Amino acid sequence: MGHRIAVTINGQRYEAEVEPRLLLVHFIREVAGLTGTHIGCDTTSCGACTVILNGKPIKSCTMFAVQADGCEIRTVEGLAQNGELHPIQKAFWECHGLQCGYCTPGMLMAGVALLERNPNPTEEEVRRAISGNLCRCTGYQNIVKSILRAAEMMREGAGVASGSPVGSGSPAQ
Template sequence: MQITVTVNGVTYTHDVEPRLLLVHYLRDVLNLTGTHIGCDTSQCGACTVLLNGKAVKSCTLFAVQADGAEITTIEGLARDGQLHPVQEGFWEKHGLQCGYCTPGMIMTAVDFLQRNPNPTEEEIRHAIEGNLCRCTGYQNIVRAIQYAAEKMRSGS
């Protein structure tokens, strides 16, 4: 089936098998390998991307469902060489170790901060329940998101 999607501002049209998962479309067709796969059961969130601005697990979506959508992947988050405040927060606060969960974690945080610009620690921990990290114990991820929230609020 033919689909047209806009990914990180570029519009693509491809003929895809209906069973092709969005994550494999991004990785294997568009070669956008920043979106990772860490499980088969929609638990780990490593594959999280923004679909029309909302965080979704691209392993739990067929590419055909995204037909007509605007998608942002981790590769499209930085603008004009400027890191997104969430990316910056992860770097500043040591919010990653092996980096495998990081793209998905960042995309979830981006969606979350759109809806809750001034979250408590508890709210942050709840918001990232769909993203598993095995390295950090989450403490510095929480700090990274707090850093980003503050930076985004101050509008710089």
């Protein structure tokens, strides 16, 4: 009883025959092989599985893959372009917005979606925008700081010029 679906993830088309009960997050992780999107609960509570679907951040554990047939999806793997980190990735790195890294992809996607809708958010707006994403390590303070810093970088367009290449351990700030 498979359904043939086609989903575009980070600009690449993935076609597969899937069981209707396959969750979108499992499609992304196991059919497309993009394991940056994580799973942390069964109740739509934690947001580790957050991806951007047709421009809006959603929890990919609470959607069946068949429902996403024909949709455009963006995941953490699609943020960096040509080896250059997205400003939000740079900002999380610079502001220590991550520790164990498990919530990070979801936080990044929720953050990116916010900044695309609202390029100049207040701290309170950032906190509200990531309130569907749980983090157990950071206490959120540096995540909020990172998203505000990313907003600044994106506004300045400085994200392109001042970025550090992947892999450098140079001092922050």
